[in-house]
Amino acid sequence: MNEFWSFITERYPDILLALRQHLTISFSAVILGTIVAVPIGILLVYNRVGWINSVVFFIANLFQTIPSLALLAILIPLLGIGVKPAILALLLYSLMPILRNTYDGFQSVDKGVLNSAKGMGYSAAQTILKIQLPLSLPYIMSGIRITTVYIISWATLASLIGAGGLGQLIVSGLGVNKPEMIFIGGIGAVVLALVADGLLGLLEGWLTRRYRQTRSAAV
Amino acid sequence: MIVLDHVNKVYDDGFHALKDINLEFKKGEITVLIGPSGCGKSTTMKLINALNTPSSGKVLIDGKDISGLNPVELRRNIGYVIQSVGLFPHMNIAKNVAVVPHLKKWDKEKTDRKVNELLDLVGLDHTIYRNRYPSELSGGQQQRVGVIRALAADQDIILMDEPFSALDPISREQLQDELIRLQQELNKTIIFVTHDMDEAIKIADTIVLMKDGQIVQTGKPEAILRHPANDFVRNFIGQKRLQSENELSYEIPLVDDVMITNPVTAFPNRGLAEAIKMMESKRVDSLFIVDRNKQLQGAVSIYRVLDMYGEEGKTVADVMIPVRFSVSSGSTLPQAIELMDSHQLSNVPVVDGNNRFLGLVTRGSVVKHLAEVYPNLAPPQPAGEGEPM
Numbered sequence: 001m002n003e004f005w006s007f008i009t010e011r012y013p014d015i016l017l018a019l020r021q022h023l024t025i026s027f028s029a030v031i032l033g034t035i036v037a038v039p040i041g042i043l044l045v046y047n048r049v050g051w052i053n054s055v056v057f058f059i060a061n062l063f064q065t066i067p068s069l070a071l072l073a074i075l076i077p078l079l080g081i082g083v084k085p086a087i088l089a090l091l092l093y094s095l096m097p098i099l100r101n102t103y104d105g106f107q108s109v110d111k112g113v114l115n116s117a118k119g120m121g122y123s124a125a126q127t128i129l130k131i132q133l134p135l136s137l138p139y140i141m142s143g144i145r146i147t148t149v150y151i152i153s154w155a156t157l158a159s160l161i162g163a164g165g166l167g168q169l170i171v172s173g174l175g176v177n178k179p180e181m182i183f184i185g186g187i188g189a190v191v192l193a194l195v196a197d198g199l200l201g202l203l204e205g206w207l208t209r210r211y212r213q214t215r216s217a218a219v
Numbered sequence: 220m221i222v223l224d225h226v227n228k229v230y231d232d233g234f235h236a237l238k239d240i241n242l243e244f245k246k247g248e249i250t251v252l253i254g255p256s257g258c259g260k261s262t263t264m265k266l267i268n269a270l271n272t273p274s275s276g277k278v279l280i281d282g283k284d285i286s287g288l289n290p291v292e293l294r295r296n297i298g299y300v301i302q303s304v305g306l307f308p309h310m311n312i313a314k315n316v317a318v319v320p321h322l323k324k325w326d327k328e329k330t331d332r333k334v335n336e337l338l339d340l341v342g343l344d345h346t347i348y349r350n351r352y353p354s355e356l357s358g359g360q361q362q363r364v365g366v367i368r369a370l371a372a373d374q375d376i377i378l379m380d381e382p383f384s385a386l387d388p389i390s391r392e393q394l395q396d397e398l399i400r401l402q403q404e405l406n407k408t409i410i411f412v413t414h415d416m417d418e419a420i421k422i423a424d425t426i427v428l429m430k431d432g433q434i435v436q437t438g439k440p441e442a443i444l445r446h447p448a449n450d451f452v453r454n455f456i457g458q459k460r461l462q463s464e465n466e467l468s469y470e471i472p473l474v475d476d477v478m479i480t481n482p483v484t485a486f487p488n489r490g491l492a493e494a495i496k497m498m499e500s501k502r503v504d505s506l507f508i509v510d511r512n513k514q515l516q517g518a519v520s521i522y523r524v525l526d527m528y529g530e531e532g533k534t535v536a537d538v539m540i541p542v543r544f545s546v547s548s549g550s551t552l553p554q555a556i557e558l559m560d561s562h563q564l565s566n567v568p569v570v571d572g573n574n575r576f577l578g579l580v581t582r583g584s585v586v587k588h589l590a591e592v593y594p595n596l597a598p599p600q601p602a603g604e605g606e607p608m
Contacts, residue, residue, distance in 0.1 A: 110303070110308075111303075112301060112302070112303030112304065112305040113305050113306075113308070115301055115303075116299060116300075116301050116304075116306075116365075117305070117307075118270065118294070119268060119270060119294060119299035119378070120294060120295065120299050120318055120319050120322070120368075120369075121291050121292070121293075121294035121295030121296075121319065121322055122291075122322065123291050126322070131307060134309045135307075135308065135309055
C-alpha cells in the first residue's frame with residue numbers, strides 16, 4: 001500500500017499526462033464518430049434503396065468485429081504510429097452504436113407528428129432539425145454513452161502504437177514489473193469510464209428532461 | 220373557393236384512386252367528405268395542400284392552379300388537423316400552437332397574442348396551459364390544441380382529416396359543438412373528412428359522399444337525407460336515420476330564425492333619464508344592458524327605472540336585474556317557448572357560446588314567424604287597421 005501511495009505522489013505528473021492523453025484520444029474518437037455517424041444514420045433513414053442500408057450496416061458491423069489489436073496494427077502502415085491512427089481506429093468502433101441508434105431514433109418518431117409537420121409546411125430540412133433530431137435525441141445520446149464507455153476502455157490499447165494514455169502505465173508497469181503502475185492505469189481507465197458515463201447521463205437527462213414522460217405517454 | 224377540375228389519381232401500381240373528381244368547396248362553408256374507408260376521401264382532401272398531386276386534372280384555389288405554387292409555402296397558408304393530433308411532444312403548448320406563425324416569421328409579440336387568444340377561445344386558460352406539454356393534456360384538450368394550431372396563422376382554409384374519430388364519444392360531441400361555434404365566429408373554408416354520418420350531418424354545410432374513388436352524391440345534409448341518390452347512399456345513411464327524418468314533415472324552426480335581431484340595448488354606464496328617453500323613442504318597455512363585447516349583463520324595465528328615478532347619480536348598471544333565463548343560438552323554438560311558458564316571461568334573449576347577446580325571442584316575434592310559415596292559414600288582413608303589434 002505504501003508503494004502505491006509513494007508511486008502516486010512521486011509520479012503524479014506522469015499520471016496526469018497519461019490521463020489527459022487518454023481523454024483526448026477517447027473523446028476525439030467519440031466526437032468525430034458522432035459527426036460521421038449521425039448524418040449517415042439520417043441519410044439511411046431517407047434512403048429508399050434497400051440494399052444500401054444493408055451494406056452500410058454490414059460495414060459498420062464489420063468494424064465492430066475486428067479485434068482491436070489487429071485493427072491498430074493494420075493502421076500502422078497506413079497512418080504510422082501515434083495519436084492519429086489510434087483515434088481513427090477507435091472512431092471506426094464508435095460508428096456502429098451511434099449509427100444504429102440514430103437510425104432507430106429517427107424511425108421511432110411518431111408518423112402522426114411527421115404527417116402534421118409536413119402538412120403544416122415544414123420543409124424537409126426543418127423537419128429533420130426541428131422535429132426528428134430533438135425527438136430522437138434520447139436514442140442518439142444513449143448510443144454515444146455506450147460508445148464512450150467502451151472506447152475509454154479500449155483506448156488503453158492505443159499505447160501499443162505509441163499514442164500514450166493510461167495504457168502506457170500498464171505497458172510500462174508490465175515491463176518493469178511494478179504492479180502498482182498496472183493497477184493505477186487500470187483503475188484510472190475504469191474511473192474515467194464511470195465518470196464519463198455519469199456525466200453523459202446527466203447531459204442526456206437535461207437535454208430530454210421536458211418530454212421524457214411525453215414519449216412514453218404519447219404512444 | 221377551391222375547385223377540383225377533372226382530377227384523376229392513378230398510382231404507380233395502376234390503382235385508380237380518384238376517378239374524374241369535379242368538386243367545388245365554397246368559401247366560408249364546412250364541406251364534409253364522407254365514405255367507407257378506401258373511398259378516396261382523404262386522398263381528395265390532400266390534393267388541396269399538395270400532400271397529394273393529381274395524375275391529371277387541376278386543383279384551383281381562388282382561381283389559381285396550385286401546381287404552380289411552392290408546396291411548402293402553400294401548406295403554411297392552409298390549416299391542417301389530423302386524427303392522431305400530431306402535436307410535437309418536445310414543444311410546449313404555446314410553441315405547438317405557434318408553429319406556423321413561427322415558420323412564417325411573425326414577430327414574437329403578435330404570435331404570443333394570437334396564441335393566448337386562441338387558447339382562451341377553446342376554453343384552455345392561457346396562463347395555465349401555455350407552458351404545459353402535450354403529454355400533460357387529455358385527448359380532448361390535445362385535439363383542441365390541434366384545431367387551434369390550424370388557425371394560428373389566420374389560414375382561410377382548414378383541412379381536417381378525421382380529427383375527432385380517436386376521441387371518446389363525449390369529447391367528440393364537445394369538440395363538434397366547439398367547431399360549429401368557432402365556425403360561426405371565424406367563417407373559414409373547412410374541408411372535413413370523416414366516416415361517421417352523424418358527425419357529417421351535425422357539422423356539414425355540404426356533404427360529399429364518395430365510393431371507390433368517385434363522388435356518389437353532393438348536397439346539403441337535409442337534401443341527402445330526404446333524397447338519397449341510390450341504395451348505396453341509403454345504406455350508408457342508415458335506415459333508422461331516414462325514418463326519423465321522414466316523420467318530421469316540417470322543419471322545427473330555430474330561435475335564430477325567429478328572434479328579433481336588433482333588440483334595443485344600452486351600455487351599463489347610461490343614466491336613468493337616458494334610459495327612459497331610449498325606451499320612449501324605440502317604444503319598448505325594457506332595455507337589455509350589454510357591455511362593449513356584447514356580453515349580456517342584465518335588463519331593466521321601465522317600472523324599475525321609474526322607481527329609482529329620484530337618485531340622480533345612478534346608472535342602468537346599478538338598477539338592472541340579471542337575466543335569469545336565456546337560450547343559446549341553435550336551440551329550437553319549442554325550447555324557447557317552453558321556457559317562456561313555464562316562467563311567465565314576455566321574452567327570452569338568445570346568446571352565443573360566449574354569452575354574447577344575439578337577439579330576442581318575444582311573443583310577437585313568435586306570432587310573426589308562424590304567420591310567415593303558414594301564410595295560407597292566416598286570415599285576410601283587415602284593411603285600414605294600424606300595426607298589428
